[in-house]
Every structure is written in C-alpha cells, then in structure tokens.
Amino acid sequence: GAGVSQSPRYKVAKRGQDVALRCDPISGHVSLFWYQQALGQGPEFLTYFQNEAQLDKSGLPSDRFFAERPEGSVSTLKIQRTQQEDSAVYLCASSLDERGNTDTQYFGPGTRLTVL
Amino acid sequence: DQQVKQNSPSLSVQEGRISILNCDYTNSMFDYFLWYKKYPAEGPTFLISISSIKDKNEDGRFTVFLNKSAKHLSLHIVPSQPGDSAVYFCAASPTLNTGFQKLVFGTGTRLLVSP
Numbered sequence: 001g002a003g004v005s006q007s008p009r010y011k012v013a014k015r016g017q018d019v020a021l022r023c024d025p026i027s028g029h030v031s032l033f034w035y036q037q038a039l040g041q042g043p044e045f046l047t048y049f050q051n052e053a054q055l056d057k058s059g060l061p062s063d064r065f066f067a068e069r070p071e072g073s074v075s076t077l078k079i080q081r082t083q084q085e086d087s088a089v090y091l092c093a094s095s096l097d098e099r100g101n102t103d104t105q106y107f108g109p110g111t112r113l114t115v116l
Numbered sequence: 117d118q119q120v121k122q123n124s125p126s127l128s129v130q131e132g133r134i135s136i137l138n139c140d141y142t143n144s145m146f147d148y149f150l151w152y153k154k155y156p157a158e159g160p161t162f163l164i165s166i167s168s169i170k171d172k173n174e175d176g177r178f179t180v181f182l183n184k185s186a187k188h189l190s191l192h193i194v195p196s197q198p199g200d201s202a203v204y205f206c207a208a209s210p211t212l213n214t215g216f217q218k219l220v221f222g223t224g225t226r227l228l229v230s231p
Contacts, residue, residue, distance in 0.1 A: 033219075042207075042223050042224055048218070050216070055216070103216075103217055107161070
C-alpha cells in the first residue's frame with residue numbers, strides 16, 4: 001500500500017518568504033509527527049497530532065512555525081518569514097494509533113528546504 | 117545537550133562479516149529504543165526495537181542489545197550485506213503521560229559494506 005508522501009520534495013525560498021509543506025500520512029493512521037533534520041544531524045521532533053488535535057508542539061523552534069491537521073488526515077507545516085537557519089529536511093511520520101510508546105512510526109521521504 | 121549519541125560517524129566492514137553499531141544515551145527516562153535505517157533521498161525506515169525490560173531482541177540478521185546500567189545499546193548485523201550500506205540512526209523514547217512515541221535521535225552512523 002501507499003506510504004507516507006510529502007510535497008514538494010524540494011523547496012527553495014528567499015529569506016523572508018512563507019512556505020507550506022504538505023504531508024499525506026498512511027490512510028487510517030491516527031498519529032502524525034513532524035521532524036526537522038539539519039545537515040549531518042538526526043531528526044529532531046517538532047510536533048505531534050492525534051487525529052486533528054495537536055497534542056505536543058514543544059519542538060517548534062519559534063512562533064514562525066505553525067502546523068495543522070484540520071480533518072485528521074493531511075497535515076501542513078507552515079514556516080513564516082523563512083530564515084537561513086530554517087534550511088533543513090522536514091520529515092513527516094505517521095503511526096497507526098496511540099499505543100503508548102511502542103507504535104512504529106513510518107516516515108515520508110521528506111521535503112528539503114533551502115532558504116537563500 | 118545530545119541525549120542520544122552515536123560517536124562513530126562511519127563504519128566500514130566487508131561483506132559477510134559482523135557490523136556493530138553503537139549508541140549511548142544519557143536520559144534515564146528513556147525506556148524504548150529503536151534503530152532506523154536511511155538511504156539517500158528517502159525517509160528513515162524502522163529496523164528493530166527493544167523495550168527497557170529486555171536486554172536483547174533479535175530479528176533475522178539484526179540483533180539489538182541493551183545495557184541499561186551503562187546506558188548503551190548496540191546493533192549487530194550478521195552477516196553484513198552490501199545492501200545494508202546506509203545511515204543507521206539510534207532513537208529513544210521516554211515514557212510520557214500522553215503515551216505517544218516522542219523519538220530522540222542520534223546523529224547517525226554511515227555503514228559501508230564492501231563486497
């Protein structure tokens with residue numbers, strides 16, 4: 001079946017521009033996660049949704065970052081007034097349900113954002 | 117403050133031999149540990165996991181060992197194959213009231229298996 005998909009795969013933005021990154025999770029998956037992966041680093045947690053509810057946004061670096069999942073399926077990560085330090089790969093992951101901390105997360109291919 | 121550390125950025129082994137990837141963590145609240153494998157231009161793929169109540173979990177060629185007292189885990193791949201060449205990330209998850217898996221990743225180890 002289809003895995004997690006993300007679009008666009010690559011995005012180049014000029015500093016100060018707003019960007020929107022889309023994530024289509026695996027159908028029926030309740031949980032959705034966003035991660036940021038800087039060059040040479042591991043992914044870092046940004047935010048978590050359970051259905052349409054954003055239960056944890058502690059990893060969002062600033063108030064320029066905003067995520068939503070209004071209907072509990074597709075999610076959008078929006079970055080306002082992009083800065084060069086926002087350049088990274090943004091990964092989305094989904095898992096079937098909220099079975100404690102043992103539920104496997106399935107990752108999408110990521111969106112590589114470059115801010116000039 | 118790097119809570120999950122992979123001190124070897126790269127590892128080279130010959131096909132058929134054992135690959136051992138290491139990971140150390142500092143947060144004693146972590147109680148679930150995972151290894152992910154990542155090919156270029158793809159997202160991480162789950163490989164194997166272990167709960168803190170165990171010290172070993174095996175799945176085919178892959179075995180993860182956990183030493184809680186040393187806050188150390190390792191991934192053994194036997195025998196190694198060229199298709200195993202990828203970046204391997206160690207990840208850990210603490211117990212949280214919300215019950216979801218809040219992964220903390222290491223920086224990764226690039227494994228190269230040569231024929």
